[in-house]
Amino acid sequence: MGRYILGLEGSANKIGVAVVTDEGKILSNVRETYVPPAGHGFLPKQTALHHQKKVVPLVTRALKESDVRPRDLHCIGYTMGPGMGAPLRSVAVAARTLSLLWQVPLVPVNHCVAHIEMGRLVTGSQNPVVLYVSGGNTQVIAYAHKRYRIFGETIDIAVGNCLDRFARVVGLPNNPSPGYNIEQAAKRNGVDHRKMMELPYVVKGMDVSFSGLLSFIETEARKALKDGSFTVEDLCFSLQETVFAMLVEVTERAMAHCGQSDVLVVGGVGCNVRLQEMIQEMATERGGRAFCTDERFCIDNGAMIAWTALLMQRSGRGAIPVERAMCTQRYRTDDVLVDWRDD
Structure with missing residues (x-):
């Protein structure tokens, strides 16, 4: 047995x-x-x-x-x-x-x-670089010498925390989760005519920072929604595209440093389909593979x-x-x- x-x-x-x-x-x-x-x-x-x-x-x-x-x-x-x-x-x-x-x-x-370990189990990936993104953690990780080494991380708040706090500003509900509702708003009715707000892009070597970006978009969102220059959907799209681009950049840098072509995305924010698409595109361009899971395991x-x-x-x-x-x-x-x- x-x-x-x-x-x-x-x-x-x-x-x-x-x-x-x-x-x-x-x-x-x-x-x-x-x-x-x-x-x-x-x-x-x-x-x-x-x-x-x-x-x-x-x-x-x-x-x-x-x-x-x-x-x-x-x-x-x-x-x-x-x-x-x-x-x-x-x-x-x-x-x-x-x-x-x-x-x-x-x-x-x-x-x-x-x-x-859950990601490795359900995807079958053996030794990938790991992008771990959640409400409380944001890290780029690779295994070496009996440890999961952190090659880059947030120097302030986690990406999930950033998304959750922004959702409150624009009035999105918490059910089933703020991040999910941001994702749905960002792609509502298609993105072809979505307006992009230029946001701070803060990558410092292998690390990322989201607190200044969050403060900026919180202030600008209130102004934009009041004068009608941007919609909630525009703001959600702008935030996602910016923070995910930051994450993809540091992940690719870690992959190059480690000589790895495979990447595994784990954590609650890893459910986001747009993030998975961006990671997949980056890995494919490098001749590698992206391993992602759904909400059951992320x-x-x-x-x-x-x-x-x-x-x-x-x-x-x-x-x-x-x-x-x-x-x-x-x-x-x-x-x-x-x-x-x-x-």
Whole structure:
């Protein structure tokens, strides 16, 4: 009989629970999202309360869908960090409780590394340069010498945070997500006659910066919408084209530096079809391949935590005593020893 791993993810506004086999088959992958009122972001306390309410029903549902019993579990993986403190603690407490209740080993997982390993699993990409883009993280990553090395990153806010905050300015709703609604607005009725607002383009070597760009477009958007010089659709299109061009530029530079032709896009913003198109065009021009996934695996989910927990267990250093099972808001991608890879 194969081994089954339960994964719990809850670093931001989504709580996910999944059951995965040791062969990488995803038997269940359920998720709930905390959606704040329009015009507001998700706050730690309210998000944590949402996770606390949803975690038990999700665990029950994940086990039922996978037809797996607690005694069949090989280990339980949970998100150690990075992320928002209160939501992380809520899910860590749930994971510790289940570990004690069922006498199942507990494995703390780095959220960022889990995104990468999930992407590698579902796309079959072996050793790509990784563009990791989400609400809380923006990094260009490549594997070398047992670490996922960060070649470039945001020096202020993440690209997803930039998109989310802009969506509030132009009155787009949070359901299903601000970034998704920006994407839909940008391509509404076609883009042939869309007006492009010139925005700050801030690339500093291998790093990017979005805070100044956000401040600029927030100010200009209010003026433009008031005088009618730009529509909401124009502004969404302009923002996407600019920030994605920045990301593609630093990703291509990392690929050239590493001598790689393949690129993998992970993280919630990686669902954006326009970003995928731009990355695909760049990779094709370089004679390489772009690997992208859909919202099932780009967006935070329990399967990525379960799969990475298994990889850590296989390496012989995954499980820890429950009393040492903590979480942290700051947990760098390159802090993790990736000793399950030998390439």
